[in-house]
Amino acid sequence: MAVDPIQTPPPPPPRSNTYLFSDPLDSHPLWFKPDLFLSPNFDSDSYISELRTFVPFDTLRSELQAHLTSLNHELIDLINRDYADFVNLSTKLVDVDSAVVRMRAPLLELREKIEGFRGSVESSLVALKNGLEQRSEAAATREVLELLLDTFHVVSKVEKLIKELPSVPADWSNGDVNLAEKNVVSNGSIENGTNVRETQSMLLERIASEMNRLKFYIAHAQNLPFIQNMEKRIQSASLLLDASLGHCFVDGLEHRDESVIYNCLRAYAAIDNTSSAEEIFRTTVVAPLVQKIIPHGPSGVAVGTSGDGLENDYQEIKTCINKECKFLLEISSAENSGLHVFDFLANSILKEVLSAIQKGKPGAFSPGRPTEFLINYKSSLDFLAHLEGYCPSRSSVTKFRAEAIYNEFMKQWNVGVYFSLRFQEIAGALESALAATSLIPVHNSHSGHWNSQDLTLKQSITLLESLRSCWREDVLIFSCADKFLRLTLQLLSRFSNWLSSGLDARKMGNTSSNSGYEWAASAVPSDFLYIIHDINCLVTEICGGYLDDVLQLLSSCSIDILDLVKQSILQGGKSLNGLTPLVINAITESLVDEAVKGLKDVKAIATTFRMTNKPIPTRHSLYVSGLLTPLKKVYIIFFACNCCITL
Structure with missing residues (x-):
């Protein structure tokens, strides 16, 4: 059985010469004694002169810097330890009471000096204000006095000069x-x-x-x-x-x-x-x-x-x-x-x-x-x-x-009353013409220099004369041009409404004597041809020469106003021209009604040849001429009026 060899610990690191022969790192040299700095009789110059004989300046400086660093660290530690007391100015701080007592005396002395200085300043300020007020009052008084003296001198001078004038x-x-x-x-x-x-x-x-x-x-x-x-x-x-x-x-x-x-x-x-x-x-x-x-x-x-x-x-x-x-x-x-x-x-x-x-x-x-x-x-x-x-x-x-x-x-x-009178005069003339119970054809009517003879009905002629009256030199007041323009459009609207309402009443059968549309009930196809002819003439004149004359009279107005006037008059002519299809429909209905009356004789044709021994007819029956007579009359009037109308 093998035995493990015992491991020896590693050798310690080698020691330096400083560790063996010098003082520890946290200790000071024997010649450096920090307690001397706390002595009340400490003198820095004497301290340095005593050490310079055996301590180099570099060494002394390094030791002092090291001591300063240690003091800063101690101060930081002290502040961190007693931070709350420093912030709250607690009495736990060392020697706080004595410090407060030492500071109170000079502060009180300073306060007394400040109060004394303030009092002297305030008294000086009051004296200065009083002096300025007195000076201002004196200046104002002097100004008033000079003003009074000047007034007296001027009055005397005026009286003296007036005496030099002739007495009479x-x-x-x-x-x-x-x-x-x-x-x-x-x-x-x-x-x-x-x-x-x-x-x-x-x-x-x-x-x-x-x-x-x-x-x-x-x-x-x-x-x-x-x-x-x-x-x-x-x-x-x-x-x-x-x-x-x-x-x-x-x-x-x-x-x-x-x-x-x-x-x-x-x-x-x-x-x-x-x-x-x-x-x-x-x-x-x-x-x-x-x-x-x-x-x-x-x-x-x-x-x-x-x-x-x-x-x-x-x-x-x-x-x-x-x-x-x-x-x-x-x-x-x-x-x-x-x-x-x-x-x-x-x-x-x-x-x-x-x-x-x-x-x-x-x-x-x-x-x-x-x-x-x-x-x-x-x-x-x-x-x-x-x-x-x-x-x-x-x-x-x-x-x-x-x-x-x-x-x-x-x-x-x-001018307002003047326009009202002209309004009654012009509009009244048209109303009188439109109040007639029938359409009144007027042939070879020469009413002025506006070629009104081209019109065939009295109502149409009166409308054109009324429209021209609004802008005649002996009627128009330029300051009332807007009112006369409105009257022009009202006349066009009144004529269009009179015509359209009459056609509607004729179609609905509401043409009683009190309705105001009796003319529509008594109108025949030839009358409607006159209406179409007059509408064409009116539209041509209103949108042509009449419009040019109005714009010429208003030439001093701005372009925008002239454009509005032109558009309004053209719109009135357009609305009047839009009545032509209604009149054509009325002509058609009237011709049909008159032609139907002749068809009553058709029923007697078969009876005539069945009950009698009459020979075979060699010419048209009488009802044929009855059917064509209304068309023939319209045809003659159509070309007499020289109208280009497609029925």
Whole structure:
């Protein structure tokens, strides 16, 4: 039996020289004593100087770094161990109470210093605010004082300038005459009078500019007692300025002195009193001219007028405006003149014309006489267009149309009532024609220049005349074009409905005397041929020349609107043309009914030859002619009407 040899353990690893002859790895050299760092008298410089005699710097540095690393590890371990206490600031931490006591004293001291600094800052801020408020009050008071002083100086200056004006403003208009009495040469007197007027107008313009400043000052200090005490002086100066400026402006208008008028208008614009200048021009220049053309008494009663026509009156007014008013309009509309705030066209000329018409010819605005009303209305539009011709720009035209008197003038023309009367007139004529109990053929009827003689029935002729009446020059008002277009379509629809309803009533047998469709019961095939002929003529005219005339009248409208108008009229013609098959069916039914009446004689043929000894017939029976007679009549009328209809 064999015995296993005993295995000896492996030999230990060889030991290094450091393990045999040096200190352990976790120990420090004898010369390195960490406890010295905790000494209250520790001095790093002394410590290093003592060791440098026998310890190299590299060795010392490595030992210090190793010691620092070990301290960091210990600190981390300490924090991890007491982490909850650090977070919660627990009193379990070592020496926390003493640390709190040590920190409280400087914090309290810091708080006291901060509170003291805050108090000083707040007191300084309050003092600064008070100083600023006092300065602001002083500045406001000074501003008010300066404003009052300026107001006083301006009032005094205005009063002084007003005293330089003539005491009797009426003397200005006779200034040239008085000077002529003093001077022998009349030309020199006129020149001196012109200089006086121009000087006065320049002085008034200067006063007006000062009054404008005065209004500005009053607007900023109107509640102050000082201003209230000066209110009477200010009102007195304002009244004197208005009176003096008015007399000077009238004098300039009478002599047509452009410089005087220009200065006066600038003065009116400066004091924002354009309405006074417009009213003076209206009463001084425009009113006498219009009074001669449209005379009327002071109570508004017409004096010596014949009729309410305005066309001739407008022509005379245009001539007067060109002669007597054009010079002022050119002055007020001059470029860069600053006088565009005036609107003499509306507030002087148009206002006076409207007033004269209302007093002298109030019947001109009445739509009860549509023909005269339309003439006056179109003449008024032409007159307004003539006034707009004096406007220098599009903006001036827009401003003119936006004036209140312009809108008031346009409101006088009640075009809605006018259209209602025309509607009753046009639609009533068609209704009267359609109310007839039978179709009325009209041969060789010449009703105007629209070739209405091609139509054969009175109802068709009336329809075409009504359609043309909607767009006649002596009927149409362009602002009501949409209403007249609607009336056109209503007329077409009414005629189509009248025709289709009559055919339906004939087919259903409902043609009593009170149904309104008696014409359908009494209609014969020849009447239906007339209807087809007229439908063809109407459709050709409506979709051809009539449509072209309407589009020509509306040529100023946009393309989209013209397209809608065209489509609507074509649709009306199409609906009318769609009635042709119904009329053809009515002709067929009528011919059949008349032909059937002749077939009653067929029953007697067999009896005649069976009961008698008559010879064999050599010609057609009488019933044959009875069957063909209705067709023969229709055939003759068909070619007489020259219609291309396939039955």
